[in-house]
Amino acid sequence: MRAVDAVMECLKAEGVDVVFGLPGGANLPTYDAFVDGGIRHILVRHEAGGGHAAQGYAKATGKVGVAFATSGPGATNLITPICDAMMDSVPVVFITGQVRTELLGTDGFQEADTIGITMPIVKHSFMIQNPLEIPRAIHEAFHIARSGRPGPVLVDIPQDLSRADIPYEPVSDVRLPGYQPTLEGNQKQIRQAAKALASAQRPVIYAGGGVVNANASEELIEFARSDRFPVTTTLMGLGAYPAQVDGTADPQWLGMLGMHGTRAANYAMDEADLICAVGARFDDRVTGKLSEFAPRAKFIHIDVDPAEISKNVPAHIPIVGDAKHVLAKLVVEYRALSADPARLAQWWERIEGWREKYPLGYEDSADSEIKPQYMVQALYEATGGQAIVTSDVGQHQMWAAQYYDFPAPRRWINSGGLGTMGFGLPAAMGAAVGCPDQLVCCIAGDGSVQMNAQELATCAQEQIPIKVFIMNNGYLGMVRQWQELFWDGRYSHVDTGKFPDWVKLAEAYGATGMRFEDKGTLVEDMKRAIATDGPVVVDVKVTREENTYPMIPAGQAAREMVG
Amino acid sequence: MGEPATKEPLSLEELQASGNLRTGRKHVLSILVENKSGVLTRIAGLFARRGFNIDTLTVGPTDDERISRVTLTVDGALHPIDQVTKQLHKLINVLKIRDLEPADTVSRELALFKISADGPQRGELMQITEIFRGKVVDVTKRSIIVEVTGTTEKIEAFESMVRPFGLIEMMRTGEIAIARGRGET
Ligand SMILES: Cc1ncc(C[n+]2csc(CCOP(=O)(O)OP(=O)(O)O)c2C)c(N)n1
Ligand SMILES: [Mg+2]
Numbered sequence: 001m002r003a004v005d006a007v008m009e010c011l012k013a014e015g016v017d018v019v020f021g022l023p024g025g026a027n028l029p030t031y032d033a034f035v036d037g038g039i040r041h042i043l044v045r046h047e048a049g050g051g052h053a054a055q056g057y058a059k060a061t062g063k064v065g066v067a068f069a070t071s072g073p074g075a076t077n078l079i080t081p082i083c084d085a086m087m088d089s090v091p092v093v094f095i096t097g098q099v100r101t102e103l104l105g106t107d108g109f110q111e112a113d114t115i116g117i118t119m120p121i122v123k124h125s126f127m128i129q130n131p132l133e134i135p136r137a138i139h140e141a142f143h144i145a146r147s148g149r150p151g152p153v154l155v156d157i158p159q160d161l162s163r164a165d166i167p168y169e170p171v172s173d174v175r176l177p178g179y180q181p182t183l184e185g186n187q188k189q190i191r192q193a194a195k196a197l198a199s200a201q202r203p204v205i206y207a208g209g210g211v212v213n214a215n216a217s218e219e220l221i222e223f224a225r226s227d228r229f230p231v232t233t234t235l236m237g238l239g240a241y242p243a244q245v246d247g248t249a250d251p252q253w254l255g256m257l258g259m260h261g262t263r264a265a266n267y268a269m270d271e272a273d274l275i276c277a278v279g280a281r282f283d284d285r286v287t288g289k290l291s292e293f294a295p296r297a298k299f300i301h302i303d304v305d306p307a308e309i310s311k312n313v314p315a316h317i318p319i320v321g322d323a324k325h326v327l328a329k330l331v332v333e334y335r336a337l338s339a340d341p342a343r344l345a346q347w348w349e350r351i352e353g354w355r356e357k358y359p360l361g362y363e364d365s366a367d368s369e370i371k372p373q374y375m376v377q378a379l380y381e382a383t384g385g386q387a388i389v390t391s392d393v394g395q396h397q398m399w400a401a402q403y404y405d406f407p408a409p410r411r412w413i414n415s416g417g418l419g420t421m422g423f424g425l426p427a428a429m430g431a432a433v434g435c436p437d438q439l440v441c442c443i444a445g446d447g448s449v450q451m452n453a454q455e456l457a458t459c460a461q462e463q464i465p466i467k468v469f470i471m472n473n474g475y476l477g478m479v480r481q482w483q484e485l486f487w488d489g490r491y492s493h494v495d496t497g498k499f500p501d502w503v504k505l506a507e508a509y510g511a512t513g514m515r516f517e518d519k520g521t522l523v524e525d526m527k528r529a530i531a532t533d534g535p536v537v538v539d540v541k542v543t544r545e546e547n548t549y550p551m552i553p554a555g556q557a558a559r560e561m562v563g
Numbered sequence: 564m565g566e567p568a569t570k571e572p573l574s575l576e577e578l579q580a581s582g583n584l585r586t587g588r589k590h591v592l593s594i595l596v597e598n599k600s601g602v603l604t605r606i607a608g609l610f611a612r613r614g615f616n617i618d619t620l621t622v623g624p625t626d627d628e629r630i631s632r633v634t635l636t637v638d639g640a641l642h643p644i645d646q647v648t649k650q651l652h653k654l655i656n657v658l659k660i661r662d663l664e665p666a667d668t669v670s671r672e673l674a675l676f677k678i679s680a681d682g683p684q685r686g687e688l689m690q691i692t693e694i695f696r697g698k699v700v701d702v703t704k705r706s707i708i709v710e711v712t713g714t715t716e717k718i719e720a721f722e723s724m725v726r727p728f729g730l731i732e733m734m735r736t737g738e739i740a741i742a743r744g745r746g747e748t
Contacts, residue, residue, distance in 0.1 A: 115601065199573055310645070
């Protein structure tokens, strides 16, 4: 069969049910194969939208997302999603067309060195040089993308090779002698960790996106509750430990840590004597000034990627392994020690003190004005806390993280490592395709959402019923905040003005447009938007100059929190 | 430090942090890689991206045609060596990495020196070459080319000896290294 038909067979064998993409010259053969290939293809309006949609799909479902693009500009349009997937460890397979082999290296029409350009931002890539390699490369790409620390894998297929007639046999074994992720975790190290935890007076569990990736939320909860361990998560880990259980705040939950985390979480890290990091990578947005980060603590570091351990903060007890395996074993070891929970009483007193003194909060408006924080709380109420929520990047992202109390993993989908504006809308589209039975909302920034608003046409055409709530402050708000706080209030190019008219734009794209400006009716209005069929875009007018607090100014220590 | 096998809790004071080792010495990394296109670019790119400097680099075939060996040297004073090796391990085409202990390793480099040699100095040059067990591989009226094999130190010593004669050009292969004894590198 044609190599491109074999590609379709490979995708089906990998369980792929949808591909996001856009055709062009170099992948015309592939698109011909879609006609009878038996795989759903969603035509996006920009390849970046397709890439982010594949990410949203992957994050919401836990399966591998797939995005296709043609050579040259099609491939370069994928750079941001590829890099984003690398930074946030999202399993996505990108399949790009390439010019015919005879044109390679000649600056042929729409030739770009896709493999070269993407080399620093992929987990791995395959340049197809022989059509017989195609099936194996595709299967290996999926295996690499989803296993170990997940990430993006790219397969670049020259146009002529994709037309070759090849025998296709399903490939069931992958042969990657140089790639064998360690999953189990060293038992001795795990025992060592349990003993350290048993003697800790001021422990904190610091969990990250790795717990979500490993589907280890249950194990994390069990571990945390095997004693009264305080738990905080990173931006990427939100939902891995429930913020609320049946309407009441979970007593062990400290909230998110880091630059815009809670004081309780950051102060607890600061005073901890033992920090158990699981699937987290000590990012600078978490540590602040590294030399003053958690100065009293010893570190247990559990991660499937050995290169993360001791990269930024030296670990005392390193454990390489999959969070699910390691946490399950750690609970058993810890229980066997029958540590006395009473030793944590003083520590909890201290933490309760911070929680009482510094709850998350804001000053509500005296009139009908919608405060941005309230907008997130209203959405929580309107959705019963049960939506999958995606976001863009900026203030609205931080408020969403702070005020939408995620009850479960894979409900919060955002761009953490790369901080990609324009991520939220296409990611919501992908999540909604992957989880058709769930409500998917995007909390968008008025600046960010423009960067991939074209995908509204995709949503309208495919009837993908995402509900986009634009937190419209008329500013590139986060940049404005930094200019206000750290650049003497000299605003430089952050005012986004009042265009476009979002209601009209939504309607032009074939979606429903709404505008809400009154906090008194906001919850009911939101419910109405959610109940509306098909894609909906809501322009929510919020306070223009509100700052995201609390905040650790960049490069400072947790103690330096302001606001 | 509390033995892992006992039920004794582990006192936190006793724990030593591991990682981020700056050894302060030169490291010779011997890396087996799959012989596939782009592997060298991946390795070189990784070093550049993470801010590590490669001092020398050689690539050659092994007795298995699907596998090549890369030998490279890095300065452990400038780079936490475990970060280098961990990042290298993440490359899918990298099969095996060995950080060779200098004492347990035989390493060699080959160098070619083009030295100006017109007149009376020629004899003295020949003598030096002899002492270093070098080989004269080309002679013209005004220059000679000498081949020297040995450790990096030996080659550098030879270089400093012949420099005063007028060193026109020098080429070095970079080190290759093999572990002593019966075991494989
Ligand atoms: C593609 C991209 N360009 C620039 C930035 C820098 N940046 C970070 S937040 C931000 C403001 C985003 O504005 P908006 O989407 O309106 O969100 P707000 O902060 O107002 O909630 C900008 C420009 C970025 N993160 N991504
Ligand atoms: Mg804004």
